[in-house]
Amino acid sequence: MEKLQETLNETWHFYRRTLTLVARGSKLYYAWCFSLMAIIAVALLFYMRQHDLGLIATNMNDQVSWGLYIANFTYLVGAAAAAVLLVIPSYVYHFKPIKEIVVLGELFAASSIVMAILFVMVDLGRIDRFWHMIPFVGSMNFPQSLLAWDVLALNGYLFLNLLIPIYLLVKFYYRKEPNWKFILPFILISIPMAVAIHTVTAFLYNGLAARPFWNASILAPRFLASAFCSGPAIIIIIFQIIRKVSAHHMEIEDDALFKISELIAYAMFLNLFLLSAEIFKEYYSQTVHIASFRYLFEGLHGHKQLVPWIWSAMTMNIIAFIIFLIPQTRKRLTTLNFGCLLIIIGVWIEKGPGFVIPGFVPDPLGEIYEYIPNLLELMVSFGIWATGLLIFTLLMKVAIPIETGKFTHTEYEKEITAFRPH
Amino acid sequence: MEKVTKAIVLGVLFLGACFTSLVSDAAEEFPVAPPPMTEGMFPCSSCHATLEANRKKRELKEEHTQIKLHHAEAMRWCLDCHDAKNRDKLRLYNGEMINFTESYRLCGECHGPQYRDWRAGVHGKRTGYFMGSGKRTYFLCAHCHDPHEPKFKPLKPEPQPVKPKDP
Amino acid sequence: MENRRYTRREFIRNLSLTTFAGLSLPLLSSCTKEEAEDFLQKHFREMTKEEKKRVIEKLEQRYLQKYGRKFQISTQEAVPDTLWAYGLELSRCIGCRRCVYACVKENNHSRHDPQLQWIRVLRLKRGNLINLENSDHYYDPEIVPEKGFIYLPVQCQQCQEPPCVKVCPVHATWQEPDGIVVVDYNWCIGCRYCIAACPYKGRVFNWAEPNIPKEEINPSVHYLGNRPRMKCAVDKCTFCIQRVRNGRYPACVEACPTGTRKFGNLLDPNSEMRYIIDRKRVFRLKEDLGTEPKFYYFFEA
Numbered sequence: 001m002e003k004l005q006e007t008l009n010e011t012w013h014f015y016r017r018t019l020t021l022v023a024r025g026s027k028l029y030y031a032w033c034f035s036l037m038a039i040i041a042v043a044l045l046f047y048m049r050q051h052d053l054g055l056i057a058t059n060m061n062d063q064v065s066w067g068l069y070i071a072n073f074t075y076l077v078g079a080a081a082a083a084v085l086l087v088i089p090s091y092v093y094h095f096k097p098i099k100e101i102v103v104l105g106e107l108f109a110a111s112s113i114v115m116a117i118l119f120v121m122v123d124l125g126r127i128d129r130f131w132h133m134i135p136f137v138g139s140m141n142f143p144q145s146l147l148a149w150d151v152l153a154l155n156g157y158l159f160l161n162l163l164i165p166i167y168l169l170v171k172f173y174y175r176k177e178p179n180w181k182f183i184l185p186f187i188l189i190s191i192p193m194a195v196a197i198h199t200v201t202a203f204l205y206n207g208l209a210a211r212p213f214w215n216a217s218i219l220a221p222r223f224l225a226s227a228f229c230s231g232p233a234i235i236i237i238i239f240q241i242i243r244k245v246s247a248h249h250m251e252i253e254d255d256a257l258f259k260i261s262e263l264i265a266y267a268m269f270l271n272l273f274l275l276s277a278e279i280f281k282e283y284y285s286q287t288v289h290i291a292s293f294r295y296l297f298e299g300l301h302g303h304k305q306l307v308p309w310i311w312s313a314m315t316m317n318i319i320a321f322i323i324f325l326i327p328q329t330r331k332r333l334t335t336l337n338f339g340c341l342l343i344i345i346g347v348w349i350e351k352g353p354g355f356v357i358p359g360f361v362p363d364p365l366g367e368i369y370e371y372i373p374n375l376l377e378l379m380v381s382f383g384i385w386a387t388g389l390l391i392f393t394l395l396m397k398v399a400i401p402i403e404t405g406k407f408t409h410t411e412y413e414k415e416i417t418a419f420r421p422h
Numbered sequence: 423m424e425k426v427t428k429a430i431v432l433g434v435l436f437l438g439a440c441f442t443s444l445v446s447d448a449a450e451e452f453p454v455a456p457p458p459m460t461e462g463m464f465p466c467s468s469c470h471a472t473l474e475a476n477r478k479k480r481e482l483k484e485e486h487t488q489i490k491l492h493h494a495e496a497m498r499w500c501l502d503c504h505d506a507k508n509r510d511k512l513r514l515y516n517g518e519m520i521n522f523t524e525s526y527r528l529c530g531e532c533h534g535p536q537y538r539d540w541r542a543g544v545h546g547k548r549t550g551y552f553m554g555s556g557k558r559t560y561f562l563c564a565h566c567h568d569p570h571e572p573k574f575k576p577l578k579p580e581p582q583p584v585k586p587k588d589p
Numbered sequence: 590m591e592n593r594r595y596t597r598r599e600f601i602r603n604l605s606l607t608t609f610a611g612l613s614l615p616l617l618s619s620c621t622k623e624e625a626e627d628f629l630q631k632h633f634r635e636m637t638k639e640e641k642k643r644v645i646e647k648l649e650q651r652y653l654q655k656y657g658r659k660f661q662i663s664t665q666e667a668v669p670d671t672l673w674a675y676g677l678e679l680s681r682c683i684g685c686r687r688c689v690y691a692c693v694k695e696n697n698h699s700r701h702d703p704q705l706q707w708i709r710v711l712r713l714k715r716g717n718l719i720n721l722e723n724s725d726h727y728y729d730p731e732i733v734p735e736k737g738f739i740y741l742p743v744q745c746q747q748c749q750e751p752p753c754v755k756v757c758p759v760h761a762t763w764q765e766p767d768g769i770v771v772v773d774y775n776w777c778i779g780c781r782y783c784i785a786a787c788p789y790k791g792r793v794f795n796w797a798e799p800n801i802p803k804e805e806i807n808p809s810v811h812y813l814g815n816r817p818r819m820k821c822a823v824d825k826c827t828f829c830i831q832r833v834r835n836g837r838y839p840a841c842v843e844a845c846p847t848g849t850r851k852f853g854n855l856l857d858p859n860s861e862m863r864y865i866i867d868r869k870r871v872f873r874l875k876e877d878l879g880t881e882p883k884f885y886y887f888f889e890a
Contacts, residue, residue: 054797054820055779056703061586062793065781125779125794125821128628132759132778139632139760139776147758147782209752209878210788288720364875365711365743365790366721369586543861544676544869547848552861553668553836566848574847576732580686584704585727 014170018398021407025397026247036390043383046376047122055125058377063369064360068377069123071352072384075230076116077154077201078223078351082231083109083161084194085263091187097256103165103403104242105235107395109194110161112231113154115388122380146204153197160190169402174409198227205359213292213359222274223351228267229320230347232260233340240337242396248404258331264343265324271347272321292358300362305370310354316346452541455559457522464522466509475506492571503528503569529563536563623647632760633773633812644775645812652808652817656801660808662816665834667767673828674768674862674883675839676851676871677742683847684710684733684740691844692744695829696815697807699799707826708744708841709790715739744841745770745791745826746874746882753783753792762823768855768883769828771813779821788875789882792825828852855883 025033050057060067086105089095121127132138133151142148164186171178202220209215236257243252282293294300299307323329323339330336362368373381401407479499482489491499505511511519512528520527530537539545543552546566550558563569630644645662652660689708692698698705711724715737724741734740751770754762761777764770784792798820810816811831818824829839833852842850853862862885865871869887876882 054795056796061703061796062784062790063586065784065794120780123780125781126777129759129776129778132632132761132776139635141758141760144755145758145782146756147780151758204756204782207756208786209880210786288722291722359785362722363790364721364788365709365726366724367726539864542864543853544851544864545848547843547845549838549843551836552838552853556836561848566846574683576734577683577685577846578731579684579729579733580690582727582729583689583706583709584701 010174011170014173017407021401022394022397026245028245029393029397033390033393036386036393039386040383040390043380043386046379047383050122050376050380051127059371059374061369063363063367064357064371066123066356066360067371068353068373068381069119071356072381073116073119073123074201074223074355075348075352076112076119076388078198078227078347079231079234080109080112080116080157080161081194081198081224081227082235084191085228085232085260086235087187087191087194089259091184092191095259097253098259100403101239101252101256103168104239104396104399106161106165106190107399108235108238108392109231110158110165111388111392111395113158113161113197114391115384117154117158118384118387119381122384146200146207149200150197150204153193153200157190157193157197160186160193164190165399169399173402173407195224198223205355210364211359212289216278218274218278222271222278225267225271225274226347226351229264229271229317229343230351232264232267233343233347236260236264236340237337237344238392240333242400246396246400248401248406250400250404254333257333257336261324261330261336261339265321265330268317268321268324268343272317291362295361295368296354296358300368303361303368303370305372306354306357309349313346313349313354316342317350320346452526452560453558454523454526454562455565457525457562458565459522464510466504470509475501477501477506489570492573493569523562525569526563529569627775630775632776634760634763641812648812648816656803656806656808656817658803658806658808660810660816663809663811663831663834664813665811667765667769668834668836669766670854670856672768672855672883673747673833674853674855674885675747675828676853676862676865676885676887678849678851678869678889679739679741679886680889681847681849682710682740682742684712684728684735684738685846686710687844687846688742688841688850691840692826694805695807695832695840696827697799697801697810697817699795699797699801699818700805701800703794703796705793705795705799705824707791707793707824708742711741711743712738713741741886743789743791743874744884745787746789746880746884747826747828749881749883750879752786752788752878752880756782756786758782765813765830767834769830769833770825771827771830772823772825773813774816774818774822774824777822779823781823783823788878788880792823795820795822795824 058067083105086098086102090099090102121130124130133140133148135142135152140148140151142152164183167183168178199220202223205211205214206216206219239252239257242250279293279297282290291300295303296306296310298304320339320342323335323342329339357371361370398407482500503512505513505519508519510522512522512525514520514528515531526537526540530540536545540563543560546563547561548558549561550556552558567574626647631640633641636644641664645664648662649660652658652662689706689710692708693700693706696707698707709726711721711726712728712735713721713724717723718739718741721741728735728738747768747770749764749768751762751764754764754770758780759776759778762770762772762783779794781794784794795818799818801817806817807815809831811827811834814827814830829837829841832839838852839850842852851861851865853860853865855862855866857863865887866885869889871885871887873882873885
């Protein structure tokens with residue numbers, strides 16, 4: 001009991017100190033945070049309008065009933081799963097350059113999951129009824145409904161990706177050795193969990209016999225392959241930004257980035273290979289179900305809105321693959337960053353709108369409706385991305401000083417004793 | 423003794439009559455809607471009781487000119503269905519007279535499969551209750567198919583659904 | 590240094606407290622007792638008889654206020670030994686859409702913004718029946734039927750293996766014992782997963798608060814059927830559950846001018862549906878998906 005009281009005291013003390021850490025920063029930090037908060041405020045106003053009017057305020061309708069929100073959700077769950085590509089080298093292979101940054105990667109996964117959950121919540125028609133989904137309180141349709149599985153998987157993964165880094169950071173703050181017997185099982189579970197969240201998300205599309213574009217067994221592997229491209233690409237860019245702007249000179253070795261980029265190369269190969277497998281199957285057998293593919297890649301009955309988007313995505317993916325394949329371009333930071341940007345955008349198009357919308361075109365009765373998100377959906381989406389970035393920034397503002405050893409309990413005690421009147 | 427025999431004979435005859443009426447297609451066994459007659463036409467005998475029947479097959483030029491016969495008119499004409507002597511009744515092939523409310527029996531003589539399906543409720547239209555004791559209405563053949571010109575007239579369709587707005 | 594740290598901490602504390610207070614104020618003020626009751630309403634299948642009665646009374650009050658008509662909301666359960674099925678004779682449909690609008694009137698659909706219709710009539714070129722990709726939903730000729738075309742009305746097929754029931758994350762939709770797939774409109778969270786899962790586009794979504802003209806309201810409703818819905822809940826054809834459980838034909842059956850539509854109880858060997866399945870050439874849409882629909886299309890002979 002006393003131990004628990006002590007732990008709680010320590011945690012509270014730690015939390016109060018992090019608030020001061022978060023509130024202090026450079027001009028760039030303030031500008032960044034306040035502009036993100038401004039975007040979030042505007043997005044909230046737009047969301048209130050959607051909440052009032054109903055989802056008719058978006059451009060979704062009975063024909064295309066999922067749009068930008070679910071597209072972003074799919075992408076972000078993939079980005080979150082990518083943290084596993086840091087966890088495996090650090091904790092299973094003890095690769096030192098990545099081991100130093102794995103905590104930051106897990107916090108990135110947590111922010112990504114928060115964004116994904118927020119996207120699902122704004123997409124719900126009746127957000128006031130979301131408690132119906134809570135097991136035992138509401139009536140969750142487990143195990144039949146894949147959405148129920150997704151809720152459990154996402155929340156479990158979020159819990160893991162908050163528990164592990166926060167536990168390690170707090171221990172490091174107090175300069176205490178983490179109890180590996182306690183935390184290592186959680187860490188090891190987060191590896192299959194990362195694969196699980198994205199597999200469950202893939203299955204929720206995969207299981208729908210009504211949508212032949214999604215009802216392909218190849219969907220889960222494709223999801224994982226594209227997730228393991230896009231997530232680490234975001235991580236590479238973010239870590240370079242951190243390296244540059246962090247006042248505490250976070251040491252992120254180039255070797256870590258190059259290792260991650262090597263893994264991206266393999267994942268991108270798999271992504272492209274699986275895509276070609278799908279395209280072969282559809283274009284060779286030429287059943288009726290090719291309609292959605294035709295809509296996406298060529299246009300269907302004159303409707304070709306997504307065609308330029310998907311072809312740019314394909315070009316970006318292939319160029320990025322080549323960049324990542326050749327060691328010279330992979331190991332040079334300028335080309336590496338360019339490749340990462342191409343992958344982030346290319347996979348977003350391929351996995352977001354290029355995946356969700358063709359599933360609805362043509363609809364089960366053959367109707368075609370071309371969907372473009374309207375201003376409201378765009379603003380709410382920006383707002384949620386800004387929320388995720390803000391959360392990640394605040395988490396980094398605490399995590400980095402702890403990792404670099406500038407923010408520790410002993411430092412605090414030193415300061416207090418220095419100022420204490422004798 | 424004579425009285426008893428008389429009673430038995432009458433009783434048997436009575437029962438026989440009931441039985442026969444059950445065996446043959448009983449009158450009004452279906453709860454049909456009233457036949458779709460033109461206003462003021464029925465009873466036909468109000469005019470035809472006094473008129474002499476002209477059994478020559480011809481195109482009517484003086485009365486009933488609004489009726490265009492397009493129903494196997496090469497093979498039959500009015501008096502093949504409408505009884506010549508009693509215009510308030512229709513005439514079956516075997517000479518039996520039926521009311522207009524039983525006109526399905528006449529149609530069924532040529533259109534057997536449709537008649538069988540109509541009796542089961544699969545051809546034609548029924549409204550109201552199909553279970554329990556609620557009111558139900560079976561539509562006669564004549565309600566949908568004008569017996570003189572049975573081909574369905576094309577209809578004006580109801581409005582198209584609202585097209586989703588082009589974004 | 591110490592002073593600055595103090596004021597910053599003070600600042601953060603004040604800021605967070607004000608924000609919290611500011612956000613909670615609208616939440617608390619808008620929470621009337623009725624809204625709280627609405628929020629906590631249980632799933633229809635878990636309600637006791639008294640709770641159902643209370644909910645019905647509350648709804649009848651609300652509808653009276655909103656539409657000015659006295660509603661009779663039934664919660665009648667399934668008639669024992671019934672499994673409802675529908676028959677549609679494709680040789681006779683002329684595409685006049687009278688069924689669509691009879692359904693709209695009977696079932697209190699939103700007329701505009703959004704316009705909800707449970708029945709969709711497809712026009713297909715002759716020679717093509719199964720590939721629905723070339724269908725036209727918005728045909729608008731002067732008269733029907735048009736030469737060279739056939740018409741295929743589609744609505745919820747009341748599948749025996751409904752994919753929509755499988756995917757609903759909150760059990761808001763389920764199959765009743767008499768075979769009708771229903772939705773508890775007050776339990777639906779509006780995630781639209783069921784709409785993605787339905788192969789027949791049988792389900793529609795109330796994208797906004799429905800617009801029903803007061804003079805066309807139908808006040809005899811069933812809780813799981815045609816009572817006026819609310820925004821952001823899913824609804825679908827219920828085989829006119831308010832009619833069929835009393836033994837009355839659905840509205841679309843009664844409206845069809847060519848006698849195309851048939852309805853009956855599959856468990857009654859003398860019903861019209863059994864007659865049709867035994868004697869006519871019946872088929873069901875997208876049978877290869879294994880949904881086992883109870884909507885039988887057939888042709889003469």
